[in-house]
Amino acid sequence: MRNRPVREEVMKYRALALSPPTSPTVLPCSAPDQQKLALDAPALMAMTDFNYQCPVVVSPDRRIDDAQQDMIRSGVRALLVLEAECVRGLITLQDMLGERPILFLQSSACLQDRCDHHEVRVADIMTPVEQLLTLDLPIVQSARVGDVVETFKTSDHSHLVVTAACPDGASRVCGLISRTWLERQLDWTPDTDRPGETGTR
Numbered sequence: 648m649r650n651r652p653v654r655e656e657v658m659k660y661r662a663l664a665l666s667p668p669t670s671p672t673v674l675p676c677s678a679p680d681q682q683k684l685a686l687d688a689p690a691l692m693a694m695t696d697f698n699y700q701c702p703v704v705v706s707p708d709r710r711i712d713d714a715q716q717d718m719i720r721s722g723v724r725a726l727l728v729l730e731a732e733c734v735r736g737l738i739t740l741q742d743m744l745g746e747r748p749i750l751f752l753q754s755s756a757c758l759q760d761r762c763d764h765h766e767v768r769v770a771d772i773m774t775p776v777e778q779l780l781t782l783d784l785p786i787v788q789s790a791r792v793g794d795v796v797e798t799f800k801t802s803d804h805s806h807l808v809v810t811a812a813c814p815d816g817a818s819r820v821c822g823l824i825s826r827t828w829l830e831r832q833l834d835w836t837p838d839t840d841r842p843g844e845t846g847t848r
Contacts, residue, residue, distance in 0.1 A: 684832040686793035693792050693829055694809055694822040702820070704729040707736070707770035711743045714769050724827065725806055727820065728773050734820050736773035739805050747772035780804045784811040784821055796835065799826050 684692060695702075705714050705726040714726060718740055728736040751771045752762040780802060787795075787809050798807065809822035830836055 684792055684829075686791065686796065686833070688792045690787045690790035690792055690795050690824075693795055693832075694787060694824050696822050698821065702727050702823070705738065705769055706730065707768065707773065709769050710765060711738075711748065711767050711769060711772065712765055714738065715740065715743050725823065725825070726769075727823075728769055734776055735770070736775045737779055737806060737808065738769050738773040741805060742772050742774070774804075779808045780806075781808045781810055782824075784809055787822070787824075792829070792833075795824060796829065796833070799829070 703717065703721045703723050703726050705717060705728055707728050707730050709717075718724060718726060724740040726738050727734055728738055748764055748767045748771075751757055751767055752764065756771070780798075782798075795807065805826045807824040807826075808820055809824065810818040811821045812818055
């Protein structure tokens with residue numbers, strides 16, 4: 648009697664009819680059309696939403712050479728710096744490849760007897776959280792891509808951090824907007840007045 652429910656459950660299904668083996672062809676791959684991002688598109692279309700795509704994070708104590716490899720493996724150009732479940736800052740590939748490591752090694756902040764590049768850690772060159780450009784999620788939800796472009800024009804920051812308020816009054820990082828990604832999508836560079844233009848001012 649105990650097995651009866653199992654038999655009844657099995658009887659709901661049936662074996663599928665198999666096709667005789669042939670020499671099938673492969674359908675040509677047709678990738679979906681990628682619509683080009685427009686200035687009047689919702690700003691959310693330019694944001695990496697961490698509700699659907701987990702952010703790639705790094706410890707502030709990690710050496711930048713190792714952090715760079717983390718970026719390569721993950722296919723990203725920026726890492727959120729996380730310590731004790733709190734965001735401490737942001738580090739980008741440009742931070743690592745630019746002048747920041749050299750400036751740190753030449754500064755009084757390098758307290759080691761011999762400062763070598765491979766000893767530079769994320770915390771030494773990251774942008775601290777208090778210096779990040781932050782947007783509230785409701786602002787982004789009501790904005791357009793063109794508004795984001797104009798916001799980037801007000802600074803030389805490579806990313807905008809999007810935050811949302813929590814019920815306890817704290818805030819959480821819920822997304823990231825990349826200047827480089829926007830530039831590629833809009834054919835926009837800092838030397839053009841508006842996306843889509845060519846030449847310099």
